[in-house]
Amino acid sequence: MQEKLKEIYDPQKFRKDGHDLIDLLADYLENSKKIENKEVLEFQSPDKMYQKWNQEKFQSLKGMEFYKAMIDDCTNVHHRQCIGHQISPPAPTSALASLVSAFMNNGMGVYEMGSSPTAIERLVVEVFAKAIGYDNAAGGFLTSGGTLANLTALLTARNLYKEKNIWEEGSRNRKLALMVSDQAHYCVDRAARIMGLGKEGVIHIKTNDQFQAKMESLEEAYKRATDEGFEIFAIVGSAGTTSTGSYDPIEQMGSFAKEKNIWFHVDGAHGGAVVFSEKYKTLANGISLADSVIIDCHKMLMAPAILTTLIYKEGNKAYQTFSQDAKYLLQQHEEEQWYDIALRSFECTKEMMSIKVYSIINEHGEGAFNDFVTRLYDLGDVFYELINERKNFRLATKPQANILCFQYYQEGMDDVRISKMNEEIRKQILQEGQFYIVKTQLNGQTYLRTTIMNPFTTKNEFVSLLNKIEKIGSQMT
Ligand SMILES: Cc1ncc(COP(=O)(O)O)c(C=O)c1O
Missing domain, CATH: 3.40.640.10 (Type I PLP-dependent aspartate aminotransferase-like (Major domain))
Incomplete structure (x- = not known):
C-alpha cells in the first residue's frame, strides 16, 4: 500500500485535525457574537481574490492555517450584522450532522x-x-x-x-x-x-x-x-x-x-x-x-x-x-x-x-423552529418601525416576514436618481464590510434589501445600519 494512501485515511490524523477544526469553528462562532467584532466580510474583487489564492504564500498554507485563512475571506453568516441573503446561520448541531x-x-x-x-x-x-x-x-x-x-x-x-x-x-x-x-x-x-x-x-x-x-x-x-x-x-x-x-x-x-x-x-x-x-x-x-x-x-x-x-x-x-x-x-x-x-x-x-x-x-x-422563525419575523417588525419613523427613508411595502426593502432618498430627487444613489450606497456598504446587505429591483427601481436571518441581531444593529446609510447617502448629495 502506498504511504500516501495510508496517510490520507489515518484515523489519528483525522482525530487531531477534527478536534482542531471544531476548536477553530467554535472560536469563530464565539467571535461572531462579540459586539466589538465589526467585520462581516472583507470584500475583495473576484480577480483580486483569485490572485491572492493563486499565490505560493496562500497555497502553501496547510491544515488549520489553510482553514483559518479561507474562513477569514468568507462572509460571516453568524454575524449579527449579516442581514443580506436568505441563508441560515447554521445551528452547530446541524453542521456536525453535515x-x-x-x-x-x-x-x-x-x-x-x-x-x-x-x-x-x-x-x-x-x-x-x-x-x-x-x-x-x-x-x-x-x-x-x-x-x-x-x-x-x-x-x-x-x-x-x-x-x-x-x-x-x-x-x-x-x-x-x-x-x-x-x-x-x-x-x-x-x-x-x-x-x-x-x-x-x-x-x-x-x-x-x-x-x-x-x-x-x-x-x-x-x-x-x-x-x-x-x-x-x-x-x-x-x-x-x-x-x-x-x-x-x-x-x-x-x-x-x-x-x-x-x-x-x-x-x-x-x-x-x-x-x-x-x-x-x-x-x-x-x-x-x-x-x-x-x-x-x-x-x-x-x-x-x-x-x-x-x-x-x-x-x-x-x-x-x-x-x-x-x-x-x-x-x-x-x-x-x-x-x-x-x-x-x-x-x-x-x-x-x-x-x-x-x-x-x-x-x-421541534419548538426550536417556532423560536427561530418567530424571533426573525418579530425582528422584521422592529426594523420596520425604525425605518418607518426615519426621515429620508421609504419602504417598498410593510413587511410580512423578515425581508425588508427600502430606499434612502433626499427631497426633490427623482426615482432614477434615488435608484442610482441606493446602488451606490449598497456598493459602499459591501466594500466597507461592517454590514452585509443586498439590493433588489422592484417596479423598475433599486431598493436596499435586508433579510434578518440571525436571531441574535438586535435593534442596535438596525440603528447602526440606518445611521451608516444616512451618512453615506448624505455625503452623496
Ligand atoms: C421563494 C423562493 N423559491 C425558490 C428559491 C430557490 O431556492 P434554492 O436557492 O434553495 O434553490 C428561493 C431562493 O431564494 C426563493 O426565495
Missing part, C-alpha cells in the same frame, strides 16, 4: 445505501406534513434545494395532468402552461422552460402594492389563457416571495385551483417555515389545500445548505413523477417503495440530508 453525512457518505438512492437516514427522512417529512396540516396520506422527501424541489413538484403536476403520461408520451402539439405571480422566484420560470413550456408557458398573475398575487388577475389571466387554448396544469403560490417576503393569498388560490381541478403548488422555500411559528402561521393559511409544498431548511430552519423538504398532500403521487425504471438500482415498483427514495427524487445519489434537520429536532426539540 460532517457525519459527508463522512458516512451513504448515497441514499436506495434503502441499503442509507438505511437509518432513510427512516429518519420519513420521520422528518412527517414533522413537516403535520405542521402544514396534512393528514396521514401525505408523504415526501428531502432534496437539493428549492429550485430542484419546485421543478420536481411541477413535473409531478404535469405528469398527472388529465391522467396523460407526459413522461412517456411527451407533450408535443399541446399548449401546456402554469400560472404564478410576477414576483415568483426565477426558478419557477426556469422550471417551466426546462419542461419545454417555453416563455409562453408561464402565465403571470399581477401583484398588488404588497407584492401579493391578485385574485382578479388570476381569474382574468386564467380565462384569457384557456380561451387561447392553453392547458393550465398548475398554479403556484409563493409563501413568501423572494424580494419582499410577501405571502400570496394561499387559501384563495388553493380554492380556485380546486374548483378548476388544477394542481396547486406552494413555493414556501423562504416563508413556508412559518407553519412552525405559533404566532405567524396564519400568514400561510390554506397551505394544506396545496397538492405540494416545498420548504427550504437552509433558509429559515437553521440547516446548512442545501436542503429542501418537498411534501405532497397525497404522498403516493410522488411515485408518478418519474415513471422510468433504472433496473440496475431499483426493483419494479408494484407497490410504493418509500424506502428507495430515488424513485421519487431527482437525485440518484444525495447527501444524508435528513440527519441535518433531525439533529436539530432531536437535540433542541
Whole structure:
C-alpha cells in the first residue's frame, strides 16, 4: 500500500485535525457574537481574490492555517450584522450532522445505501406534513434545494395532468402552461422552460402594492389563457416571495385551483417555515389545500445548505413523477417503495440530508423552529418601525416576514436618481464590510434589501445600519 494512501485515511490524523477544526469553528462562532467584532466580510474583487489564492504564500498554507485563512475571506453568516441573503446561520448541531453525512457518505438512492437516514427522512417529512396540516396520506422527501424541489413538484403536476403520461408520451402539439405571480422566484420560470413550456408557458398573475398575487388577475389571466387554448396544469403560490417576503393569498388560490381541478403548488422555500411559528402561521393559511409544498431548511430552519423538504398532500403521487425504471438500482415498483427514495427524487445519489434537520429536532426539540422563525419575523417588525419613523427613508411595502426593502432618498430627487444613489450606497456598504446587505429591483427601481436571518441581531444593529446609510447617502448629495 502506498504511504500516501495510508496517510490520507489515518484515523489519528483525522482525530487531531477534527478536534482542531471544531476548536477553530467554535472560536469563530464565539467571535461572531462579540459586539466589538465589526467585520462581516472583507470584500475583495473576484480577480483580486483569485490572485491572492493563486499565490505560493496562500497555497502553501496547510491544515488549520489553510482553514483559518479561507474562513477569514468568507462572509460571516453568524454575524449579527449579516442581514443580506436568505441563508441560515447554521445551528452547530446541524453542521456536525453535515460532517457525519459527508463522512458516512451513504448515497441514499436506495434503502441499503442509507438505511437509518432513510427512516429518519420519513420521520422528518412527517414533522413537516403535520405542521402544514396534512393528514396521514401525505408523504415526501428531502432534496437539493428549492429550485430542484419546485421543478420536481411541477413535473409531478404535469405528469398527472388529465391522467396523460407526459413522461412517456411527451407533450408535443399541446399548449401546456402554469400560472404564478410576477414576483415568483426565477426558478419557477426556469422550471417551466426546462419542461419545454417555453416563455409562453408561464402565465403571470399581477401583484398588488404588497407584492401579493391578485385574485382578479388570476381569474382574468386564467380565462384569457384557456380561451387561447392553453392547458393550465398548475398554479403556484409563493409563501413568501423572494424580494419582499410577501405571502400570496394561499387559501384563495388553493380554492380556485380546486374548483378548476388544477394542481396547486406552494413555493414556501423562504416563508413556508412559518407553519412552525405559533404566532405567524396564519400568514400561510390554506397551505394544506396545496397538492405540494416545498420548504427550504437552509433558509429559515437553521440547516446548512442545501436542503429542501418537498411534501405532497397525497404522498403516493410522488411515485408518478418519474415513471422510468433504472433496473440496475431499483426493483419494479408494484407497490410504493418509500424506502428507495430515488424513485421519487431527482437525485440518484444525495447527501444524508435528513440527519441535518433531525439533529436539530432531536437535540433542541421541534419548538426550536417556532423560536427561530418567530424571533426573525418579530425582528422584521422592529426594523420596520425604525425605518418607518426615519426621515429620508421609504419602504417598498410593510413587511410580512423578515425581508425588508427600502430606499434612502433626499427631497426633490427623482426615482432614477434615488435608484442610482441606493446602488451606490449598497456598493459602499459591501466594500466597507461592517454590514452585509443586498439590493433588489422592484417596479423598475433599486431598493436596499435586508433579510434578518440571525436571531441574535438586535435593534442596535438596525440603528447602526440606518445611521451608516444616512451618512453615506448624505455625503452623496
Ligand atoms: C421563494 C423562493 N423559491 C425558490 C428559491 C430557490 O431556492 P434554492 O436557492 O434553495 O434553490 C428561493 C431562493 O431564494 C426563493 O426565495
